[in-house]
Amino acid sequence: MANDTAALTPRAEDFPRWYQEVVAQAEMAENGPVRGTMVIRPWGFGIWELLQGELDRRIKEAGAQNAYFPLFIPEQYLQLEASHVEGFSPELWVVTHGGGNRLEEPVVVRPTSETVVNHFFAKWIQSHRDLPLLVNQWSNVARWEMRTRLFLRTSEFLWQEGHTAHASEAEATEYAVRILRDVYLDAMERVMCVPTLIGHKTERERFAGAVRTWTCEGMMGDGKALQLGTSHELGTNFAKAFGITFSDEQGALRHVFQTSWGASTRLIGGLIMVHGDDFGLRLPPALAPSQVVVMVVRADESTGPAAAAIAADLRGAGLRVSIDERTGTSFGRRAIDWERKGVPVRVEIGPRDLAQDSAVVVVRHDRSKNPVRLGGLVGAVTAALDETAERLFAEARAFRDTRISEVATLGEAIEVAADGFAVVPLATLGEAGEDALAESGVSVRCLQRPDGSLAEEAEEELVAVVGKAY
RNA sequence: CGGGCUGUAGCGCAGUUUGGUUAGCGCGCUGCGUUCGGGACGCAGAGGUCGGCGGUUCAAAUCCGCCCAGCCCGACCA
Secondary structure, eight states: EEEEEOOOOTTTTOOOHHHHHHHHHHEEEOSSTTTTTTTEEEHHHHHHHHHHHHHHHHHHHHOOEOOOSSEEEEEHHTTTSHHHHHHHHGGEEEEEEEEEEEEEEEEEEESSOOHHHHHHHHOOOGGGGSSSEEEEEEEEEEOOSSSBBTBBBBBEEEEEEEEEESHHHHHHHHHHIIIIIIIIIHIIIIISOOOOOEOOGGGSSSSSTSSEEEEEEOOOOTTTTEEEEEEEEEEHHHHHHTEEEEEEESSEEEEOOEEEEEEEEHHHHHHHHHHOOOTOOOOOOOOSSSSSEEEEEEEETHHHHHHHHHHHHHHTTTEEEEOOTTTTTTTHHHHHHHHHOSSSEEEOOHHHHHHTEEEEEETTTTTTEEEEGGGGHHHHHHHHHHHHHHHHHHHHHHHHHTEEESSSSHHHHHTTSSSOOOOEHHHHHHHHHHHHHHHTOEEEEEEOOOOOOOHHHHHHHEEEEEEEEE
């Protein structure tokens, strides 16, 4: 298993280093051979698959269907939308050769798929009866990045990207917000147990080609911000660039209003940085590839069969269960391996337990250990998993709340943003204020109403949540 | 793209200044045994184009030249 015997660097001592060590020692991912690329190992990919399932179900509930568009995009497509090309040009990987020959027209590896998708939307949409068109794809994308960190920023990453077309602006806005709330916010808070702020971006932070960008922002364990998911209103920008028109009920030819939205493997990085502790990862039960590991403390004629029976009972209750009977490896080593991987509950079973018809239940989130009668094991484990989800969320929210302050001046905002979020009236900030923040490495994460709700119309009394971002 | 640094076993490193038998150490790995309730121990093993190419020399991981790759710091970024 882990081939590193060193203890983890404490979070408080060096947070970035702690993060890297958790990713490595929990066997989640490692660097690929090409600079900035990432190999996602089975444990990390297992988490991604579960998260993917949760997001996918919500996306489908919101009415979108999955489809797939090509990895390669003609370079000229990118040129069609002015601000889009301006935003993405520096990040493009361009393929110039194929089959040993120079290509007549270079193709870009998709950095995002608005351009190809909309090329086809233009073909598929003729009538108001074709609307709304709601499509999602799960894919990889590639962007040239200067400085990469596993999961948080990699040259290639996995994500879903949704693309929709609507007959009216109001409908597009409503859908973009619906995705933000019903898909992203819901999955982040209920599945990932990550308390999440929602709002919209300032012009400076807006997606290249969007008229408005909605965002989900989480606070990491060091007080920095991570953008967890975004939903963009594209207005008619791409519709005009790609000629996406439809005949309305009156027979008039009009441009569609569009949205696009995405969430990526970056979420796994956020999960680690929100819930991890000095002993490693702590997984919310819904995303744990193994929710329970039954550990055989010592091999004898009774422990193996007992562990198998316990595992069968737990599986019967619908849980994901692993059995660890590697009794050739010392107990401590194995316990620490599972702890680092963040498995929410361990059930330890040895001769001593069996003699008392019990097992030891160890809960990862607070590392508590308690003996439990075998007959009550399924109930105890299920309760511990439910409690883990609640406690992880509550703990993260309590931490975040202690690191958010309302402030009245730019100076205070910068000070607070050193290790948390500052909430400052937008009127105080202005565009000049945003420039001033940028000089200290601080940015506006999102704009919201003073009560934290979304400002769906142009409103006067908004506040800006500012912080340092990953 | 500017500045600094590093390439020696799967990983982390020593050895290079001052060239000299068979290139070492820790972890990991394999086998056997003793262990096993929070990072076990003993014994025996396996594993190397010393980043690459060329040069100097009786002799190169070590000196010289060129090349390649990676890391860190700056400018840029979901």
